[in-house]
Amino acid sequence: xxxxxxxxxxxxxxxxxxxxxxxxxxxxxxxxxxxxxxxxxxxxxxxxxxxxxxxxxxxxxxxxxxxxxxxxxxxxxxxxxxxxxxxxxxxxxxxxxxxxxxxxxxxxxxxxxxxxxxxxxxxxxxxxxxxxxxxxxxxxxxxxxx
Ligand SMILES: [Zn+2]
Numbered sequence: 558x559x560x561x562x563x564x565x566x567x568x569x570x571x572x573x574x575x576x577x578x579x580x581x582x583x584x585x586x587x588x589x590x591x592x593x594x595x596x597x598x599x600x601x602x603x604x605x606x607x608x609x610x611x612x613x614x615x616x617x618x619x620x621x622x623x624x625x626x627x628x629x630x631x632x633x634x635x636x637x638x639x640x641x642x643x644x645x646x647x648x649x650x651x652x653x654x655x656x657x658x659x660x661x662x663x664x665x666x667x668x669x670x671x672x673x674x675x676x677x678x679x680x681x682x683x684x685x686x687x688x689x690x691x692x693x694x695x696x697x698x699x700x701x702x703x
Pocket of ligand 1: 654656659686
């Protein structure tokens with residue numbers, strides 16, 4: 558992907574590789590961020606260990622700054638983990654056809670935002686029976702469907 562190029566929409570991602578592969582990829586990606594967060598948290602704790610025993614003040618300040626940076630990356634990783642997981646699980650719970658009860662055999666025909674931009678609406682078609690329905694997901698914490 559070129560820098561600054563428009564990102565693929567969720568519909569493009571699901572339609573190009575299939576829903577199940579998309580869902581698997583998103584779960585792998587989210588838990589990768591969780592792993593990064595754990596590594597950075599351990600790094601943060603290791604950097605703060607014995608920091609007050611360092612006599613040289615600039616060295617002590619440098620260690621504290623590194624520790625803070627690792628803590629910031631931990632927080633960012635945790636938020637990325639939750640965001641990706643919320644969207645993946647919210648969409649996957651709705652990926653069951655009401656007519657033939659097949660899971661994950663969908664094609665996304667349309668992707669829109671609600672009027673207040675708080676909700677994304679995906680229009681899906683079952684690849685087995687052709688049934689059409691709408692799936693919703695949001696990135697707002699209070700409405701997230703986990
Ligand atoms: Zn169906």
